Amino acid sequence: MSEFVTYLVTGIALGSSFALIGSGFVVVHRVTRVVNFAQGSLAVLGAMLSASLLAGRLPHVVGEAVTVLVCGVVGVLVGVIAIGRRGTPPLISLIVTLGVSMLFSAAIIWLWGQDPVSPPGLDGFATVFGAEVERQRLLVLVVTLVAFAALSLFFSRTYVGKALTASASNPYAARLVGIDVRRMGLVAFGLSGILGGLAGVLLAPSNALSFYSDLPMALGGFAAAVFGGLVSPLRTLVGGLGLGVAGQLTAGYLNGSYQTEVALLLMLVIMIARSRSFAHEEAK
Amino acid sequence: MLHISDLVVRYGSAVALDGVSLDVGRGEMVALVGPNGAGKSTLINTISGLLKPASGSVAVEGTVAQVPEGRQMFPDMSVEDNLLLGGWSIRNRQLDEVFDLLPDLAGMRRRKAGRLSGGQQQMVAIGRALMARPDLLAIDELSLGLAPIVVDELAEHLRYLNSERGTAVLLVEQEVTLAFDLCARACVLEAGRVVVTGPSAELAESDAVHKAYFGDLAELAEVEALR
Numbered sequence: 001m002s003e004f005v006t007y008l009v010t011g012i013a014l015g016s017s018f019a020l021i022g023s024g025f026v027v028v029h030r031v032t033r034v035v036n037f038a039q040g041s042l043a044v045l046g047a048m049l050s051a052s053l054l055a056g057r058l059p060h061v062v063g064e065a066v067t068v069l070v071c072g073v074v075g076v077l078v079g080v081i082a083i084g085r086r087g088t089p090p091l092i093s094l095i096v097t098l099g100v101s102m103l104f105s106a107a108i109i110w111l112w113g114q115d116p117v118s119p120p121g122l123d124g125f126a127t128v129f130g131a132e133v134e135r136q137r138l139l140v141l142v143v144t145l146v147a148f149a150a151l152s153l154f155f156s157r158t159y160v161g162k163a164l165t166a167s168a169s170n171p172y173a174a175r176l177v178g179i180d181v182r183r184m185g186l187v188a189f190g191l192s193g194i195l196g197g198l199a200g201v202l203l204a205p206s207n208a209l210s211f212y213s214d215l216p217m218a219l220g221g222f223a224a225a226v227f228g229g230l231v232s233p234l235r236t237l238v239g240g241l242g243l244g245v246a247g248q249l250t251a252g253y254l255n256g257s258y259q260t261e262v263a264l265l266l267m268l269v270i271m272i273a274r275s276r277s278f279a280h281e282e283a284k
Numbered sequence: 285m286l287h288i289s290d291l292v293v294r295y296g297s298a299v300a301l302d303g304v305s306l307d308v309g310r311g312e313m314v315a316l317v318g319p320n321g322a323g324k325s326t327l328i329n330t331i332s333g334l335l336k337p338a339s340g341s342v343a344v345e346g347t348v349a350q351v352p353e354g355r356q357m358f359p360d361m362s363v364e365d366n367l368l369l370g371g372w373s374i375r376n377r378q379l380d381e382v383f384d385l386l387p388d389l390a391g392m393r394r395r396k397a398g399r400l401s402g403g404q405q406q407m408v409a410i411g412r413a414l415m416a417r418p419d420l421l422a423i424d425e426l427s428l429g430l431a432p433i434v435v436d437e438l439a440e441h442l443r444y445l446n447s448e449r450g451t452a453v454l455l456v457e458q459e460v461t462l463a464f465d466l467c468a469r470a471c472v473l474e475a476g477r478v479v480v481t482g483p484s485a486e487l488a489e490s491d492a493v494h495k496a497y498f499g500d501l502a503e504l505a506e507v508e509a510l511r
Contacts, residue, residue: 159368159372162361162365162368162369163369163372165358165360165361166358166361166365166369169358169359169360169361170356170357170358170359172352172356173352173356173357173358174358174369175334176332176334176350176352176356177369177370177372177373177412177416178372178373178416179369179372
């Protein structure tokens with residue numbers, strides 16, 4: 001029982017990171033129709049940068065907050081490259097983000113090397129249903145839930161959040177009322193940078209990340225986003241958590257090297273199962 | 285307050301507007317009529333700044349807000365949010381002012397815009413445009429797809445808005461009778477050019493306009509009568 005709870009909590013923590021990365025995919029796709037494949041790299045950047053800042057004696061919380069903000073700015077820069085030129089088709093922008101992701105990998109190797117990095121996190125263990133669980137993993141879950149609540153409030157209560165939703169819903173009408181839809185796209189890229197950076201900052205203390213972690217992170221996040229139909233942050237959270245738990249149970253009871261394959265298989269099943277609703281959402 | 289001079293707008297190599305000149309005075313209501321493809325929507329989108337002219341000029345004293353063809357709601361958002369977004373470009377957004385002018389909107393403020401009837405959506409579209417406190421309201425097809433009784437109600441709102449607030453109106457309308465009834469002055473556009481402009485009452489009596497816009501109907505009625 002305690003073994004199962006350990007896998008469950010570990011999976012939820014990992015799935016929370018997928019959900020954060022996935023919601024970054026969703027935020028960008030809703031507004032720009034672009035799938036931002038640099039999203040996994042932003043998580044890795046978050047891990048590396050927070051490790052450096054904390055090693056440079058920046059206190060906890062401040063170090064993590066600065067990292068997340070820097071990732072937000074980097075996210076905006078990714079957006080400038082991907083959608084900065086007026087009229088760039090989403091497919092071209094997607095390929096640009098793939099290219100940017102490769103550049104990120106090269107830059108990360110250049111700046112931090114090839115070894116996995118794990119910044120210090122919350123020490124100690126907590127007992128959950130009789131199982132010893134790292135407190136850092138519980139922190140990941142709590143922060144993720146707070147981040148999703150904040151994201152929901154941002155979209156439903158703030159004027160900029162509503163303008164983002166309007167730009168996604170009817171870009172023509174948004175332009176008519178004076179909303180700069182391209183600028184809203186950059187805001188979405190900035191948000192996705194913040195979410196990606198947060199995922200890296202939270203996950204890295206318990207799962208060391210390196211330059212090649214970007215692909216599994218992006219795949220996990222994308223699978224979660226697909227579960228949310230690339231439009232719903234809440235369903236992305238559910239998808240991310242489910243994916244993380246499925247991966248950890250697979251690693252625990254079968255084989256750890258199957259985790260990525262499980263993510264891919266689940267994504268495939270979800271896409272086939274939801275193909276009709278995707279077509280419906282696209283038609284809307 | 286609106287001065288358009290020798291305006292040319294192109295879509296690639298196709299000329300949509302070819303040397304259009306038009307003036308709208310402060311507080312004036314002007315109808316813009318013409319057949320499909322005449323360039324009416326292109327003109328209104330150029331005035332709103334959505335399209336860039338190839339040459340010529342559009343000078344506006346004050347602000348312009350557009351009520352677009354097909355209403356163009358944010359369907360999953362509430363009426364209130366649709367209205368608030370209409371005031372995106374100004375600082376002091378006042379819902380109450382719009383509710384005073386269009387009281388029906390207050391009762392549906394929490395409803396999703398996508399679930400309203402066509403007439404209600406048109407009212408939201410007008411209210412959304414008014415949120416920007418425009419000096420000129422550019423309306424693209426007020427009556428499209430709406431029942432006559434709903435159109436009459438909307439027309440009454442526009443008259444009230446014009447008389448109370450002095451808001452100028454440029455109305456693009458297929459329904460010529462409505463356009464001439466609502467606006468004192470009219471401009472007929474055809475194939476991207478202004479063919480005639482003047483008081484609506486005179487244009488309604490004009491043979492050319494009558495032939496172009498009422499002729500087919502009259503002939504149709506004669507053919508029907510012979511059967």
